[in-house]
Amino acid sequence: MEGMTKSERFVEERKDYWCRLEAIIKKAHNGRVSSLSGEEIRDFPDLYRHVCTDSELAKTLELSPDTVDYIMGLVRFSHNILYSPPKKTINDIIRFFTSDFSISFRKNIKPIAFVFTMFFSIALITFITILRNPEYASNVLPENLITMMKQSYSGDISKKRDVYSNIEMSGFYIRNNISIGFMSFVLGITFGAGTIIIVCYNALTLGAVFGLVVSSGYGKNLFAFVTAHSAFELMGLCLTAGAGLAMGLSLIHGNSRGRAIALSEKARELTPVLFTGALSILLAAFIEGFLSPTKAPYWIKLSVALSSLALIVFFSLKYIIFKPPVKILKGDDDEE
Amino acid sequence: MVSIESPEQIRVLYRIASPFSRLLALIVDVALIYTAIYLAVILLGIFNIIHMAAGKNPLRALAGGSVLSSLSVFFIMVLDFVMQWFYFIFFEIFLNGRTPGKIIFGLRVISYSGKPLDATSVILRNFIRVFDQQASLYLGAFFSIILNKDFRRIGDLVAGTIVINEEKGGFKMPDFSLLALEKEISAGEKILGRKLGENELFVIRNFINNLDKISPEKRSDLADKLAEKIHENLQDEDEYTDSLGYIQKIYNSHKDY
Numbered sequence: 001m002e003g004m005t006k007s008e009r010f011v012e013e014r015k016d017y018w019c020r021l022e023a024i025i026k027k028a029h030n031g032r033v034s035s036l037s038g039e040e041i042r043d044f045p046d047l048y049r050h051v052c053t054d055s056e057l058a059k060t061l062e063l064s065p066d067t068v069d070y071i072m073g074l075v076r077f078s079h080n081i082l083y084s085p086p087k088k089t090i091n092d093i094i095r096f097f098t099s100d101f102s103i104s105f106r107k108n109i110k111p112i113a114f115v116f117t118m119f120f121s122i123a124l125i126t127f128i129t130i131l132r133n134p135e136y137a138s139n140v141l142p143e144n145l146i147t148m149m150k151q152s153y154s155g156d157i158s159k160k161r162d163v164y165s166n167i168e169m170s171g172f173y174i175r176n177n178i179s180i181g182f183m184s185f186v187l188g189i190t191f192g193a194g195t196i197i198i199v200c201y202n203a204l205t206l207g208a209v210f211g212l213v214v215s216s217g218y219g220k221n222l223f224a225f226v227t228a229h230s231a232f233e234l235m236g237l238c239l240t241a242g243a244g245l246a247m248g249l250s251l252i253h254g255n256s257r258g259r260a261i262a263l264s265e266k267a268r269e270l271t272p273v274l275f276t277g278a279l280s281i282l283l284a285a286f287i288e289g290f291l292s293p294t295k296a297p298y299w300i301k302l303s304v305a306l307s308s309l310a311l312i313v314f315f316s317l318k319y320i321i322f323k324p325p326v327k328i329l330k331g332d333d334d335e336e
Numbered sequence: 337m338v339s340i341e342s343p344e345q346i347r348v349l350y351r352i353a354s355p356f357s358r359l360l361a362l363i364v365d366v367a368l369i370y371t372a373i374y375l376a377v378i379l380l381g382i383f384n385i386i387h388m389a390a391g392k393n394p395l396r397a398l399a400g401g402s403v404l405s406s407l408s409v410f411f412i413m414v415l416d417f418v419m420q421w422f423y424f425i426f427f428e429i430f431l432n433g434r435t436p437g438k439i440i441f442g443l444r445v446i447s448y449s450g451k452p453l454d455a456t457s458v459i460l461r462n463f464i465r466v467f468d469q470q471a472s473l474y475l476g477a478f479f480s481i482i483l484n485k486d487f488r489r490i491g492d493l494v495a496g497t498i499v500i501n502e503e504k505g506g507f508k509m510p511d512f513s514l515l516a517l518e519k520e521i522s523a524g525e526k527i528l529g530r531k532l533g534e535n536e537l538f539v540i541r542n543f544i545n546n547l548d549k550i551s552p553e554k555r556s557d558l559a560d561k562l563a564e565k566i567h568e569n570l571q572d573e574d575e576y577t578d579s580l581g582y583i584q585k586i587y588n589s590h591k592d593y
Contacts, residue, residue: 004512004591005512005534005537005587005590005591006534007510007512007534007537007538008512008591011509011510011512015509018509019509022507022509049344052342052344052346055346056346061534062533062534062535063534064510064534064535064537064538064541065535065538066508066510066538067510067534070507070508070509070510072348072349073503073507074507075342075346075348076348076349076350077507079342079346079348079450080432080444080446083342083343083447083450083451083452083453084432084452084453086452086454088455163403163406164403164405164406165406167403167406167407167409167410168406168409168410168413170410171409171410171411171412171413171414172413174413174414174417175413175414175416175417178417178421179417179420179421182421182463182466183466183471185463186463186464186466186467186471187467187471189464189467189490189494190467194467194471260493263493263494264493264494264495264496267460267494267495268456268457268460271456271459271460
């Protein structure tokens, strides 16, 4: 090749397959790898590996900046296409809520159990205190909520609600309750403080409302309303908040690679617990909207509660009951 | 610039997105979220009014008791929830790290480790967004971004991601052709002891090709300066009279090395 500088010669020799790669990149740029033909898909990894070599060569040979920029551009775009996220199948999703969840649950059982114990002991203490001294309720609950609660549980709730308000209310429960669950996870980033505050606040409110309504003598109406969805809802909150606390603790403890990495790894590990918790709250919202306020006999509501409880316990302990398939145990898990 | 190492151990340089362009992208996305919610409210409202006007028992509808109105309320509640928590997650998963706002400003989320951006990373970075932004009144994001050398917010740190700026307009293969000057200079005449690097040749090439963009008064001035610099760098003992001709002669003498 006559009359060329070093860079020019380098480009001239590789022009053909660069053009080919460029065409593939332009076609697949928006992540639509499916728009490529079979031949293009076959050649793409090869071409990518070639430009990877070229990029290192160009840097070593100190070629002109525009040549290096061009090759790095090819590498960047091909890298983005080649490493687009793998597609999830329905099996991945099922595994996420069963095996992955139970492994993650088992690894983080301490913070989850702590949140569970804290929630129920605070709720119980508040309940007993307010049951004995109903006037204390005004310290915990706002005045308008006290009158509202007394009013709404003074009669049978199934007589007050029709199917229309049930639909509306379940929408409200979905938005409100899952948001609280997600928030209790997210605020774990404040070294767990935000999570603890959310759990305490909800436990106090729950205990106070129960104490107030039972002391006013309307306990039967309240229990008829809450029984069916209680297991899913409270368990869901314990799971999401437990995940948040575990995240906060990982930030406090750190690991050999520092706090930020510890947090990042823990958060990744906790996603199955978080989303199983959220799913549980979602189910609770539908039960709360469509079964709890109905005239269905109490034994149906109770059996829904018990079976949902059994379901949660089963999936939480699935890892212990059945050994998980080996492929789920990823090599980079360094705990337990 | 940030250097991300791909699994092939190629260090790929990316331009880090500026916090300002990310803020603009966020504003677009938030505007889209609220537009969608309010559009749904307005459309369902109109739909309900039409239904009520044509309906058999408008009184009942007025009292808030029709399946349509209840379903509308349900739908808007759920839409509000989904938009708040899953708008960014949905787009970043299905558009491979981009949302409509990010597309407009040429931004993309990529994994800091060079691995593919997976759904878990996207979910984490967008859940922590709630803490970074709303829950801490944007202080979380603000301090994280100004303290981190790669402008990553807390959500990016937790998820192991980074927002980068994609080049717009695609790529341009380098063009080595040289603008023809008035005087033709024969190639490779002079054999020099030292030679210029590819960087310097790039400067010369750029200079010659952009001559027509430089005003005539400055043209000879710049050519003199460049020629002097080259002359000095090469420790060339020969004198020259025509700066522009000298520059091109030197460039041509570098061919076929």
